Amino acid sequence: MAMHSLASVSTPPCSPLSSRRSGNFSNKLLTVTRAVPPSPTTKKPLEKKGRKNLGPGCGLLDWVRLGKSGKDLTGVNGATLCVTEEELAKHCTMDDAWTAIRGVVYNMTYYIKFHPGGKEELMEGAGKDCTLLFDEVHSWVKVESMLAKCKVGTLAPRSSAGKVKCTRIEVTPSSLTVHHNENAATSQARIGTGIRVDEDARPGDEPAGTNQVSPVSPTRPPLNTTTTLPSGEGGSVEPVALNLPTVRVRRNSDNNRPSPKMDWHQTQEAVIVTIHPQCKNLNLKSTDLILDINQRTFEAALFINDWVYDLNLALHEDVTSSQVTFNADNLQIRMDKNTAMHWEVLGSYLPGHGALTTRAKREPRHHLCTVDEIKDVTHDTKHFRLQLSKGSYFKVPVGHHISLRAKLDDNIISRDYTPITDLSHLPCEQQRDCVHLMIKLYKDGKMSKLLSQLKAGDKVWMSDPQGTFDESRLHLAEKIIMIAAGSGFTPMVGIIQNALQTTRSAKLLFANKTEGDIVWREKLDSLSRQGRRFEVIHVLSSAGVAWDGIHGRVTHGLLREHLPPIPLASQKNKICICVCGPTPFSESMSSILLEMQYPIECIHVFS
Numbered sequence: 001m002a003m004h005s006l007a008s009v010s011t012p013p014c015s016p017l018s019s020r021r022s023g024n025f026s027n028k029l030l031t032v033t034r035a036v037p038p039s040p041t042t043k044k045p046l047e048k049k050g051r052k053n054l055g056p057g058c059g060l061l062d063w064v065r066l067g068k069s070g071k072d073l074t075g076v077n078g079a080t081l082c083v084t085e086e087e088l089a090k091h092c093t094m095d096d097a098w099t100a101i102r103g104v105v106y107n108m109t110y111y112i113k114f115h116p117g118g119k120e121e122l123m124e125g126a127g128k129d130c131t132l133l134f135d136e137v138h139s140w141v142k143v144e145s146m147l148a149k150c151k152v153g154t155l156a157p158r159s160s161a162g163k164v165k166c167t168r169i170e171v172t173p174s175s176l177t178v179h180h181n182e183n184a185a186t187s188q189a190r191i192g193t194g195i196r197v198d199e200d201a202r203p204g205d206e207p208a209g210t211n212q213v214s215p216v217s218p219t220r221p222p223l224n225t226t227t228t229l230p231s232g233e234g235g236s237v238e239p240v241a242l243n244l245p246t247v248r249v250r251r252n253s254d255n256n257r258p259s260p261k262m263d264w265h266q267t268q269e270a271v272i273v274t275i276h277p278q279c280k281n282l283n284l285k286s287t288d289l290i291l292d293i294n295q296r297t298f299e300a301a302l303f304i305n306d307w308v309y310d311l312n313l314a315l316h317e318d319v320t321s322s323q324v325t326f327n328a329d330n331l332q333i334r335m336d337k338n339t340a341m342h343w344e345v346l347g348s349y350l351p352g353h354g355a356l357t358t359r360a361k362r363e364p365r366h367h368l369c370t371v372d373e374i375k376d377v378t379h380d381t382k383h384f385r386l387q388l389s390k391g392s393y394f395k396v397p398v399g400h401h402i403s404l405r406a407k408l409d410d411n412i413i414s415r416d417y418t419p420i421t422d423l424s425h426l427p428c429e430q431q432r433d434c435v436h437l438m439i440k441l442y443k444d445g446k447m448s449k450l451l452s453q454l455k456a457g458d459k460v461w462m463s464d465p466q467g468t469f470d471e472s473r474l475h476l477a478e479k480i481i482m483i484a485a486g487s488g489f490t491p492m493v494g495i496i497q498n499a500l501q502t503t504r505s506a507k508l509l510f511a512n513k514t515e516g517d518i519v520w521r522e523k524l525d526s527l528s529r530q531g532r533r534f535e536v537i538h539v540l541s542s543a544g545v546a547w548d549g550i551h552g553r554v555t556h557g558l559l560r561e562h563l564p565p566i567p568l569a570s571q572k573n574k575i576c577i578c579v580c581g582p583t584p585f586s587e588s589m590s591s592i593l594l595e596m597q598y599p600i601e602c603i604h605v606f607s
Contacts, residue, residue, distance in 0.1 A: 282305075
């Protein structure tokens with residue numbers, strides 16, 4: 001059974017990022033057509049509706065009381081679903097009303113009688129995504145808190161067959177002019193009128209700006225970009241900054257909020273996109289960028305501390321490959337043109353372009369991958385090599401995981417897996433366009449059933465990296481202890497590799513049922529014998545008679561024997577203890593460690 005596409009989005013081009021020139025460069029007036037995001041005053045605000053008299057028992061406190069009563073308000077017995085737009089549309093009646101707000105699906109059936117604006121207003125959003133309606137009427141309401149007990153799950157990305165409406169911006173050629181002055185540091189732009197906005201666009205579909213953007217604000221400031229114009233007879237290029245005036249929008253109170261912007265320039269053979277994070281205490285790492293480039297589709301997500309900056313573009317022409325360079329204060333993405341030529345435009349905006357969202361609120365994207373290779377590791381564990389599209393950039397932080405998503409019998413299922421790297425060759429640089437997964441397949445597992453039927457060339461959908469583990473903990477620690485059971489070994493691979501490339505010592509307590517269940521046994525034992533500050537302790541619960549290692553389970557006594565002494569209060573960061581395995585195992589290990597009085601700051605449990 002093939003795994004079906006669940007995250008494909010097909011979008012028409014919209015709002016061109018263009019630049020046209022007239023006359024020579026030196027001391028001439030240049031007329032440039034440039035896409036400009038909508039002004040906050042462009043849309044006509046919805047008429048404010050009055051508060052209804054709901055009668056007794058329908059107040060806010062009554063709603064809070066109902067939420068705390070233990071009654072299932074989700075209608076799905078507490079399960080977390082990934083809901084397609086087709087499924088959402090089925091729940092559009094007074095007795096069964098679902099809606100989607102900012103990517104989250106809620107069952108508002110029980111809330112209808114409590115809604116201050118009355119049932120008629122609330123039912124306008126039933127069976128569909130009502131984010132735009134909600135933001136224009138109730139943007140101040142914390143819907144995540146108000147409807148927390150009604151959360152059904154997340155709204156699945158639209159299929160390739162679905163139509164996406166985009167905000168389209170039209171600027172007349174005379175409405176934007178750039179005056180060049182040889183002595184000026186930058187060119188100043190004036191924006192006139194002539195802007196038309198598609199009123200049916202969904203939030204996030206509009207071309208978003210890059211400065212001072214609130215994740216919930218329906219307005220977006222202009223995009224600061226650069227273009228390239230010829231200088232002299234030599235045909236060389238130089239970037240000319242177009243500083244568009246800033247639209248006043250609501251600021252976030254977080255002082256650490258970045259104000260990212262994007263610009264671009266080109267040569268005859270390549271186009272270069274530069275992202276300026278513009279953030280305090282910036283510390284970009286190689287794992288802070290996710291890039292999908294597929295012919296003309298350009299999707300990038302830059303993780304800036306606690307924020308994520310998304311860029312979504314339909315490029316003007318095809319590109320063949322990309323090169324990523326991390327600098328002190330910016331990030332450059334160079335893309336080789338499929339055909340050497342001058343581009344009049346970079347491309348056009350796609351839905352979600354320019355969005356700046358906190359990591360906690362951002363829904364992960366999914367990427368289409370090709371199964372490149374499948375190898376057996378043990379009798380029930382396989383190694384999958386997933387290849388992303390050419391030009392992609394996808395590196396997973398240590399201790400983070402991805403999700404595989406598939407459709408089985410009209411149901412969407414998703415499972416989390418931690419990517420691995422090869423311990424046989426150190427140092428081992430993580431590849432930028434492929435992901436390796438080591439997955440244990442269960443006879444009664446739904447996802448296992450699908451994965452067991454995969455073959456080379458099949459397609460799967462993989463999410464952005466997710467996780468809470470902070471790699472800086474490893475940099476501070478002098479001793480690293482890993483306690484893993486079964487497939488809980490996978491998060492430890494990156495930690496082992498990290499430790500072996502430094503002077504830190506690392507020890508792995510590895511619990512399994514039988515010898516045949518131990519993954520990478522030869523590799524682990526070889527590293528341990530080499531004396532490279534790494535030691536592995538195997539523990540088998542159902543060992544055969546020939547097993548001369550430790551029998552039984554990981555106990556209080558075994559931990560006391562192999563763990564370092566409890567650190568002083570001032571030395572908590574010198575020890576890092578990582579735990580991963582089945583839920584009962586992880587809960588048992590964390591309880592024992594706390595009973596032994598190891599500080600909670602020393603312990604990380606992978607869920």
